[in-house]
Amino acid sequence: MARVRKTVTIRDVAEDAGVSLQTVSRVVNGGPNVRPQLRDKVRASIDRLGYVPSLAAQRMSGSRSYIILAINDRERTLADWRARLGTDWVDQMLLGGILTCSQHGYRMMVELVDTHSDHVERELGAALSALQPDGVILTPPHSENRLITQLLAERNIPFARIGSNAPGPGIPLTMGDESAAHLATSRLIELGHRRIAMIAGPSQYSLSGWRIDGWKRALDEAGLPHDGLLEVGDFGYASGTRAARALLDRHADLTAIIGSSDQMTLAALEVARDRGLAVPHDLSLISFDNTPIVRFSQPPLTAVDQPIAETVSRAVEQLIARGPDGDDDAVIEVPAGLVERSSTAPPPVEAPAQAHAHAPGRA
Numbered sequence: 106m107a108r109v110r111k112t113v114t115i116r117d118v119a120e121d122a123g124v125s126l127q128t129v130s131r132v133v134n135g136g137p138n139v140r141p142q143l144r145d146k147v148r149a150s151i152d153r154l155g156y157v158p159s160l161a162a163q164r165m166s167g168s169r170s171y172i173i174l175a176i177n178d179r180e181r182t183l184a185d186w187r188a189r190l191g192t193d194w195v196d197q198m199l200l201g202g203i204l205t206c207s208q209h210g211y212r213m214m215v216e217l218v219d220t221h222s223d224h225v226e227r228e229l230g231a232a233l234s235a236l237q238p239d240g241v242i243l244t245p246p247h248s249e250n251r252l253i254t255q256l257l258a259e260r261n262i263p264f265a266r267i268g269s270n271a272p273g274p275g276i277p278l279t280m281g282d283e284s285a286a287h288l289a290t291s292r293l294i295e296l297g298h299r300r301i302a303m304i305a306g307p308s309q310y311s312l313s314g315w316r317i318d319g320w321k322r323a324l325d326e327a328g329l330p331h332d333g334l335l336e337v338g339d340f341g342y343a344s345g346t347r348a349a350r351a352l353l354d355r356h357a358d359l360t361a362i363i364g365s366s367d368q369m370t371l372a373a374l375e376v377a378r379d380r381g382l383a384v385p386h387d388l389s390l391i392s393f394d395n396t397p398i399v400r401f402s403q404p405p406l407t408a409v410d411q412p413i414a415e416t417v418s419r420a421v422e423q424l425i426a427r428g429p430d431g432d433d434d435a436v437i438e439v440p441a442g443l444v445e446r447s448s449t450a451p452p453p454v455e456a457p458a459q460a461h462a463h464a465p466g467r468a
Contacts, residue, residue: 117156118150122147122150123146128147132144172236173211173242174232174241177244178246190398192367194396198417201421202421205421218232218253220250225252225253229253233256239425240264240421246310249269249310264424265420267417267420268282276427277436279439281412281441284319285409286315286318286409287320288441293361296389296450300361302336303336304370304373305336305337305365313337320363333355333356334352340365346375353376361391363391363392364390367399370391371399374406392409395408400446405446409443412441
């Protein structure tokens, strides 16, 4: 019969070392007021018994919970998971957060909260009371929801606001959206494009405005127009279809589109096919996000690579280092990059105006 290995507890360590539970807890948590001789004795018992501190044991110190809580939008997250769209925002968030938390002896937990809910304060308040996190990471659009940020500030819980640089409490972090849009637009200009449109995200996200600003700035610097070259979607595929159709209907000489999400850009790719346009020969496309799916489209999409994991990692480090009384004024920007693939090329010598009409029999 196989022997069941007994879980080593903090009480076992205390008995082995001949000290109190509180002394073991202070050693585990790096607390003060422990004589070096006693500290060495406790550590020797921990090593000998193979003790791994639990969250409950760490909490005995009373000062920290060793939990960082990340809040993500419930509606959008569940919709992406159920549709199996290949988005990896949560995956990247966990990658950056879990690895960095573990390096500091912390645990990362994720809660899905509906930012539009009338019960958001009660819903989040219950999670905060149950988990008592040492810090909270807010992702868009929660990072700009005043009900949420005020609740955290009132409870004196340190928090980081990803995708928000608005004044107020919390540590603001951005992913260089304005600079990334400028970079993408400038690259198209370098390739020779002169009519470059954008499908932007919804206005409830500040990053949508930043991307529009970067796109406009690059066009202004090159002396190129942007009037009538902007459409707004909701980051989803259907909105990208509507926006791409509107842009191509309006501008027969359009040679490039920047989409503010992979889904909207993939929709633009399908609209181009429906109209007999070859990508990138007739129309170049650049996307935002760089989720796994864009590597397998035909052609693979050039994309702005969002540094989600690195940004969440930086947020965790700041929360652990700063505590509730940290200086939250400086915006931390983690720059994005541009991954070039096969959806961008120099424009055709003459824009294929005749091809922009609907192909026979297609919607």
